Amino acid sequence: MRKSLLFGLSVLLIGGIVYVNSRNDAEQDAARLLDKLEPSGGWENDPPLDPNRTQNHSPPGDFIVDLEPGGTWFVGKRGAESELLLPYRPVQIPSPSNDLEPVNENPGFLGADACQSCHQDRHASFVHTAHHRTSAAASRTSIAGSFQPGQNVLKTNSQGLWFKMLERDQRLFQQVSFYGWKCDVPFDVVTGSSKLGQTYLYWHDDGLFQMNVSYITGTDDWVNSPGYPDGQAIYNRPVTNRCLECHTTWADVRRPPNHYTPESLILGISCERCHGPGRDHVRHHQSNPDEKTPRFITQPTSLSRQQQLDICGQCHFGNPKLKGAPYQFRPGDDLMDHYHPPQADLPGGVHSSNQLVRLSKSPCFNETEMTCTTCHNPHQSERGDRELFSQRCLKCHQPSDCGMESTLGPQLSDNCIDCHMPAGATENMFMNTAQGKVFPSLRDHHIRVDKDLTAAYLQSIGK
Ligand code: HEC
Ligand code: HEC
Ligand code: HEC
Ligand code: HEC
Ligand code: HEC
Ligand code: HEC
Ligand code: HEC
Numbered sequence: 001m002r003k004s005l006l007f008g009l010s011v012l013l014i015g016g017i018v019y020v021n022s023r024n025d026a027e028q029d030a031a032r033l034l035d036k037l038e039p040s041g042g043w044e045n046d047p048p049l050d051p052n053r054t055q056n057h058s059p060p061g062d063f064i065v066d067l068e069p070g071g072t073w074f075v076g077k078r079g080a081e082s083e084l085l086l087p088y089r090p091v092q093i094p095s096p097s098n099d100l101e102p103v104n105e106n107p108g109f110l111g112a113d114a115c116q117s118c119h120q121d122r123h124a125s126f127v128h129t130a131h132h133r134t135s136a137a138a139s140r141t142s143i144a145g146s147f148q149p150g151q152n153v154l155k156t157n158s159q160g161l162w163f164k165m166l167e168r169d170q171r172l173f174q175q176v177s178f179y180g181w182k183c184d185v186p187f188d189v190v191t192g193s194s195k196l197g198q199t200y201l202y203w204h205d206d207g208l209f210q211m212n213v214s215y216i217t218g219t220d221d222w223v224n225s226p227g228y229p230d231g232q233a234i235y236n237r238p239v240t241n242r243c244l245e246c247h248t249t250w251a252d253v254r255r256p257p258n259h260y261t262p263e264s265l266i267l268g269i270s271c272e273r274c275h276g277p278g279r280d281h282v283r284h285h286q287s288n289p290d291e292k293t294p295r296f297i298t299q300p301t302s303l304s305r306q307q308q309l310d311i312c313g314q315c316h317f318g319n320p321k322l323k324g325a326p327y328q329f330r331p332g333d334d335l336m337d338h339y340h341p342p343q344a345d346l347p348g349g350v351h352s353s354n355q356l357v358r359l360s361k362s363p364c365f366n367e368t369e370m371t372c373t374t375c376h377n378p379h380q381s382e383r384g385d386r387e388l389f390s391q392r393c394l395k396c397h398q399p400s401d402c403g404m405e406s407t408l409g410p411q412l413s414d415n416c417i418d419c420h421m422p423a424g425a426t427e428n429m430f431m432n433t434a435q436g437k438v439f440p441s442l443r444d445h446h447i448r449v450d451k452d453l454t455a456a457y458l459q460s461i462g463k
Contacts (some may be wrong), residue, residue, distance in 0.1 A: 063179065065090060072236045075178060082158040084178045084233040086185075088204050093184055096203035096262035102252045103261065107327070108277030109250040112270040115278060118285060122271075128381045130193040131269040135247045138172055138187035144194040145215035145222050147172070154213050154222040157434045158231035163213045165222065174200070174213050176233045185211060185235055189267070191247045195383065196440040199225055201239050206259045208239040216431060216438060223431040223438060230432040245326040246315040249273060253326060274300060274311050274378060276331050298331040305369055309356060310335040312372045318342030318354040358445035365447075368396065390416040404454070407463065415457075421445060422453045 066074045075090055076083035088094050112132055116123040126132055136142040145165060146152055152165040160179035165172070172187040185202055192198035197216040201208050212234050214225040224230055225237075238258030244251050244265075249272060252264035272278050280296035300308050313335045320339035329338045342354065355372070359365050375392040382388055393416045399405050404419070405412055425439030 063181070075181065075183075082156075082161050082178070082231050082233070084161075084176060084181075084183065085236045086183070087207060087209055087236045090181075090183050093186060094202060094204035095186070096188065097205045098263060100206060100254075100261050100263070102264055103254050104252050106250060106252070106264065108279035109266055109270065109272050109327075110278050110282065111249055111266045111272075112268065114282055115271050122379050125380045126271065129379070130195060130381065130383065131273075131378070133193035134191065134269055135267040136190045137267065138190050138200065140167070140172070142190045143172065143187060143200070143215070144198050144217065146220075152222075154224070155434055156224075156231045161231060161233060163222070163233070165213070174211055176212075176235075178233060187211070189265070191243075196442075197223075202235075203262055206254055206262060208244075208258050208260055209235060210237045210239055211235060214431065216440065218440060219438070223433050226431050228432060230434055241326040242319070242322055245322075250327055269315075273314065274331060300331060300373075303332055305371055307332055307334075308371045308373070313356045314338075316354070316372075317356045353442040353444065355445040359447070362445070362447035364396070386415045386417055387413075390414065393417075393420075407458075411461075417443075418457045419454045420447050420449070422450060 063075060063077055068074050071087060073086045073088065073090055074083060075086070084090070112123060112126060140147065147165050147167055154163040154165075156162060160177075162177050164175045164177065166175055167173075168184075173184040174187065176183045176185065187200050188203050189201040189208070190198055191201065192215075194215065194217050196218070197214055199214045200211040202211060203209075210225060212225060212228060212232070213222050215221070216223045225234075228234055240257050241251070241253050241260075244260070247269070249266035249268060249270040250264070251266070252261040254260055270278075276298045278297065281294070284295045285291060300311060303311075310329075310333065311331050314329050317335065317339070320342045323338055323340060329335070342357065359370075359372075364370060374395070375389060376382070390413055394413065397416075399410075399412050402412060402416075421443055423441045423443045425441050430437045430439045
C-alpha cells in the first residue's frame with residue numbers, strides 16, 4: 001500500500017518527462033550496475049548495529065537496482081520495508097548543468113547586494129533577516145547541522161539504513177548507507193534561516209531535488225525531511241517552482257516540475273520581492289546621482305491596504321497554487337490574479353502558518369487599518385523580542401484594557417503575545433524520526449483571549 005502510494009506520487013510529479021532508456025536498456029543498465037556496486041567492507045565510525053532491534057539485515061545480493069517507469073532508480077528488495085529512490089544512477093555523483101542558455105529573460109531582479117551602495121543602513125540590517133537568509137549556497141557556514149564525527153549521523157528504524165554527513169574534496173555530502181551499499185548525494189542549496197530548521201536541495205543536471213536528511217533547530221539534530229517516512233532514503237522528490245518562489249528571489253524555470261537554469265538562481269529573498277525588480281531603478285540612479293526623487297521602484301505605503309497585504313500574501317497566505325508561471329507577482333498586483341485561494345482554512349498550508357488568513361479573524365485587524373508592518377519591520381530581524389512586539393500592541397491598547405493587569409501589574413507589558421498569539425505545534429508540519437514525530441512550533445496570528453493558554457503562561461512564569 002505504502003509502496004504504491006509513493007510510486008503513484010513519483011509518476012504524478014515526474015510525469016511528462018521523456019526518458020531515453022527503454023525498458024530493455026534499463027534492465028541491462030541495472031545488471032551492469034549490480035556488478036559495479038560493491039557492498040562496502042565497513043568504514044570508520046559506522047554506527048554499531050543496535051542489538052535491541054530486530055535483525056532485519058538482509059544480504060546485499062538480494063537487492064535489485066531497477067529503473068522504474070517515470071525515471072526513478074530503485075535500489076532495494078521489492079516489498080521490503082526500506083528502499084532507496086534516486087533520479088540518477090546510484091553509482092554517479094550528480095552535478096548541475098552549467099552554461100545552459102536561459103529560457104526566460106530575468107525581468108530585472110538583481111538581489112539585495114545591488115542595493116547596498118545607496119541604501120547602506122537598510123542593507124546592513126537586512127542581511128540578518130530570515131528573508132535574506134532563507135536560501136543560500138551550501139557550505140559549512142550556511143549548513144546549521146554538524147559534520148563532526150559522532151554528531152553527523154542520522155539513524156533510522158531500519159537496521160540497514162543510515163545517513164552520514166561528510167566533507168570530501170571540498171564538497172559536502174549526505175552519504176546513504178543502505179545495507180552496506182554506499183551512495184553519496186551532494187549538498188548544493190540550503191533552504192531555511194534555521195529558525196525552525198533547514199532542508200537541503202541538490203542538482204542533477206538542470207533538475208532540482210530535495211534531500212532526505214533535514215536539520216531541526218529545536219533539538220540541534222539531523223532528521224528526515226518533513227513528510228518523509230522514517231526508514232526510507234528518498235532523493236527523488238522534485239523541488240517545485242512554488243517552493244522556490246517562496247524561498248528565493250528569482251529562478252529561470254526551464255520546465256515544470258523542477259527544471260531550472262542552475263546559474264540563474266538568485267538565492268535569499270531580496271528587497272525586490274516587496275519593492276519590485278530593481279534593475280531600472282539602479283540604472284536610473286547610477287546615471288543620475290543628483291536625482292533625489294525615486295524612480296522605477298515601488299514604495300509599499302503608496303499602495304492600498306489590501307495591496308500591501310497582498311505583497312506579504314505571496315508567501316504568507318497558506319500555500320495557494322499558482323494560476324500561471326511563478327515570479328510574476330509585482331507590488332500593486334491583486335494576489336488573486338496570480339494564485340488560487342488557499343484550499344482550507346487551516347493554520348498551515350504545506351508548512352506555513354498562514355498569517356494572512358489567521359490575522360484576518362482578529363478584531364484588531366478588522367476594526368483598524370492594520371497591515372503586517374504595523375508589527376513587523378521588514379528591514380530588520382526582530383525575532384524573539386517579545387517586549388518590542390508588545391510595544392506594538394500598545395500602539396493601540398492600554399495595559400488597563402487587559403483583564404490581567406491587576407494580576408500581573410507592570411510585568412504585563414513584557415509579553416502580550418504568549419497569551420494572545422500563542423505559539424504551538426501545528427498538525428500540518430512534522431518530521432518522522434526513529435523516536436516518533438517531531439512538531440516545530442509556529443505562532444498563531446489569530447489574536448484572541450484564550451483561558452487555557454493564559455493559565456499555562458501564568459504557570460510558566462510561576463504566578
Ligand atoms: C545608485 C543609487 C541607488 C541604488 C543602487 C538603489 N537605489 Fe533605491 N533609491 C535611490 C535614491 C536616490 C532614492 C530616493 C531617495 C531616497 O529615498 O533615499 C531611492 C529610493 C528608494 C526607495 C523608496 C521609494 C519611494 O518611493 O520612497 C526604495 C523602496 C528603493 N530605493 C529601493 C531600492 C532597491 C530595492 C534597490 C536595489 C535593487 C535600490 N533601491 C538601489 C538610489 C538608489
Ligand atoms: C517571496 C516570499 C516572501 C515574501 C514576499 C514575504 N515573506 Fe516573510 N518570509 C518568507 C519566508 C520563506 C520566511 C521564512 C524564512 C526562514 O526562516 O527561512 C519568512 C519569514 C518571515 C518572518 C519571520 C522572521 C523571523 O526572523 O522569525 C516575518 C515576520 C515575515 N516573514 C514577515 C513578512 C512580511 C511582513 C512580509 C510583507 C511585507 C513578508 N514577510 C513578505 C517569505 C516571504
Ligand atoms: C518583506 C518585504 C520587504 C523587503 C524584503 C524590503 N522592504 Fe523595503 N519596505 C517594505 C515596506 C512594506 C515598506 C514601507 C514602509 C514600512 O512599512 O516599513 C518599505 C520601505 C522601504 C523604503 C522607504 C522608506 C521610507 O521611509 O520612505 C526603502 C528605501 C526601502 N524599503 C528599501 C529597501 C531595501 C534597500 C531593501 C533590501 C535591502 C528592502 N527595502 C527590503 C518592505 C520590504
Ligand atoms: C507558500 C510559500 C511557501 C512554499 C511553497 C514553501 N515555503 Fe518553506 N516557508 C515558508 C514560510 C512563510 C516559512 C516560515 C514559517 C511559517 O511562517 O510558517 C517557511 C519555512 C520553511 C523552512 C524553515 C525555515 C526556518 O528558518 O526555520 C524550511 C526549511 C522551508 N520552509 C523549506 C521549504 C521547502 C524545501 C519548500 C518546497 C519543497 C518550501 N519550503 C515551500 C513559505 C513557503
Ligand atoms: C492597529 C491597532 C491595534 C493593534 C496594533 C493591536 N490591536 Fe488588539 N484590538 C484593536 C481593536 C480596535 C480591537 C477591538 C476593540 C477592543 O476590543 O479594544 C482589538 C481587540 C483586541 C483583543 C480582544 C479580542 C477579542 O476577541 O475580543 C485582544 C485580546 C487584543 N486586541 C490584543 C492585542 C495584542 C496582544 C496585540 C499585539 C500583538 C494587539 N491587540 C495589537 C486594535 C489593535
Ligand atoms: C497572562 C496572560 C495575558 C497577558 C500577559 C496579557 N493578556 Fe490580555 N487578556 C488576557 C485574558 C485572560 C483576558 C480576558 C480577561 C477577562 O475577560 O477578564 C485578556 C483581555 C485582553 C483584552 C480585552 C479583550 C476584550 O474582551 O475586550 C485586551 C485588549 C488585551 N487583553 C490586550 C493585552 C495586551 C495589549 C497585553 C500586553 C500589554 C496583554 N493583553 C497581556 C490574558 C493576558
Ligand atoms: C499585531 C501584531 C502582528 C501583526 C499585525 C502581524 N504579526 Fe506576524 N508576528 C507577530 C508576533 C508577535 C510574532 C512572533 C515574533 C517572534 O517571536 O519572533 C510574529 C511572527 C511572525 C512570523 C514568524 C512565524 C512564526 O510562527 O514564528 C511570520 C512569518 C509573520 N509573523 C508574518 C506576518 C505576516 C505575513 C503578517 C501580515 C499578514 C503579520 N505577521 C502580521 C505579530 C504580528
